[in-house]
Amino acid sequence: MITALRRTGTRLAAKLAMVAVVAVFPMAGIATASQAPPERAETRSVLFVGNNWDGTADIIDPEDFTRLGRINVIPDLKERQREIATNPLALGYYLAIRQLVGEGNDQYVDDMFTSHDGRYVYVSRPSLADVVGIDLRTQEIVWRVPMEGYRSDHMAMSPDGTRLLVSDSTARKVHVIDPVEGRKVGEFQSGDSPHESNYSSDGKRIYHASIGHVWTPADQPALDSTKGDRWFQIVDAETNEVIKRLDIGEILEEHGYEGYSAAVRPMAIPPDEKSAYMQLSFFHGFVEFDLETLTPLRLAHLPVSEEAKNTPREQYLLDSAHHGLAINPEGTKLCVAGAMSNYAAIVDRETFEYKLFPNMDKPYWATNSADGQYCFVSASGDDSVVVLDYDTEQEIARIPVGNHPQRMRMGVIRHDYVEHLSGSEQDSDSCPTKSPW
Template sequence: MENSLWRIRVLLAVVLVMAVFFPMGEGKANASQTPPETQSVLFVGNNWDGTVDIIDPKKFTKLSRINVIPDIKERERDLLTNPVALMYKLMIRKLIGEGHDQYVDDMFTSRDGRYVYVSRPSLADVVGIDLRTQEIVWRVKMEGYRSDHMAISPDGTRLLVSDSTARKVQVIDPREGRKVGEFESGDSPHESNYSPDGKRIYHASVGHVWTPTDQPIFDFTKGDRWFQIVDAKTNKIIKRLDIGKTLKEYGYKDYSSAVRPMVISPDEKTAYMQLSFFHGFLEFDLKTFKPLRLAQLPISDKAKNTPREQYILDSAHHGLAMNPKGTKLCAAGTMSDYAAIVDRGTFKYKLFPNVDKPYWATNSADGKYCFVSASGEDSVVVLNYDSEQEVTRIPVGDHPQRMRMGVIRQDYVSQLPNTEHDSDNDSKGPVPSNKSGKAH
């Protein structure tokens, strides 16, 4: 009898422990829980402001502006104790930022819409910011002295950050805010893109874009400029090419090796690459690794009369997107002050003039629109791919450059900072446009 009572007591104790630590039905309840709803938004990085504007991509109105350098005083104190880092910050201001500090280069959001990840060039780091509180939840310092372009894997588990002066790309786990890998790059690592299945990374370095040695005769001074295909799982380089040398082998002389923004076709067979000093883009076969065609786009009279040495960071064009159907491209003609929609098959184009220093192009989530940042006029130009019309221009902050589509939790939207108190009076909403561009 006593043994039976003892067994019952032990069994009850085990059941009690299991009830406390493993509640019945918890796994089932979690599995059936509906995740919080998110909405698609456009994030616009105002490079010189250190702010990010959050735009409704359907109504073309600004939902909010958030400060992405809330820790600036602490970072500036750190710089006072690190003379080398301070020197680089001042060099970035003078040689790259056109006399301004660069506080936001690139940004991506978590898949659940809770966080935005921001690279901050002048602070040489990347941070994770809570979209509900606008507070920094993690910070990863670069090994070098400047952070630049980023990319996020399709599943949201890996964030790539170009470590400009360290000749490498840092691989970050954005869920934990820690470095988990890296891969080698050339001088000034720049653009990265994941393949749709997340297995490959297309990466390019741009070399020393701040030097005045911009004539072809001095090309060797620009450093290593490589186009690379990288295994996203192992971070091993599968293929490395010097695009300038490849072009020369096929009879195209005096083209830069520096691949600027690029897009990959939906079937992943073709890359479209902007090159330093080139007014247009290169069509490149990713199976044979041969150049196919060059799209020559117009050069304005102003650009024709501008010496190469005065090009903004060697960027004749800087910004390229492709519609989801893979039939049209959207290009930012940086030095010629226009945006263009280009037919992929024929390379016929339609120009949208009077875009002051366009510096990036990206698609809306539904692929209907191309957004082009006009960094010289502090606005975002909205172009419709199908109608090839300019829809509107959205006022934003100081010197918008990179733009990325992302998501935010719907219950966070009402908690975002109010735009009514923005000092630059840009909260009035979109500006209607009747500009139709010029057909060719």
């Protein structure tokens, strides 16, 4: 059973607060904080949860936390597997992704965004090295763009919904996709293992980071140079030109913070976009970084569990001490997924005081509800999504989902499509066909 505490007054206050934010920051705030497309008369807001090892996506009602449906995002799996089997290099990467990145499992869904009209969802599929557009009415693939390399990863959607960024993990680049036509229209260069991208709220800039070779065992500081190129980049979204390329580890060292990784993991951009909050490989906390002076301001050190203290760096999950960071629309609180310490935290942006939410197994992403009241945290080891209320700093619900939820994104779906969804809580679960290898 899902427990949910409904507080109409709190929700109304949150929505009024968001109106105030828009008044102060008319070009910023909403798109950056929630990354959610606007609702229209014909659409409704929903949370998409990617069940990475299942190859499914759960569609969650963000108000009562029930599952509206579950879609199969790998309906073409057998066809893709036949293609992979005939290419020895592709097969080698497929098996390596399973062992080195997927903890012994194939990775079938990493990231998802919906079209603004609620008709399509776009899904990056790491083990299949592609991105696809899926019709939410028929649940059929309408277009597919293969990667140049052998693994797809994080994505980003422009605020106007006309451009989709897809990180190509092994090709050191990010592809720019026209999601309406389902074709590549541009690219920009990255470092080793391109990872997260975020658009500025006016759509003119892209904040991007590469994380290096997180799958290697060379995790001690003395071997840091073997981890590859790890850059934080600011990119012109119109020309795809890299405006700034920074080595965050080097900058931290220059300012007296020694021994920190250069690999920027999830990041959060506040409404004024003057700074960025960055998680780093192996760091239990985050960095407050000034985007105007390009200097670190503060480091937030969050608790480390006894289990994490006794875990060698080589056994960190893909070098992730923490992996998941969101900021509320007011820009006053951050929501943190403490992956290796099995907690989530809500952190005051001004003081860095925090409240912990323990008893989560491998929390690995954090994202806001469209109205900004809630932070959703994926507990990938628990196969659940934990709902935290920013204002009251209380846990509201735990939503059971599919196998190994990671990325979650707010999206929209047409009202008339919902009735055609299968896999609701009243339906029996179904899983796609698994790998023959």
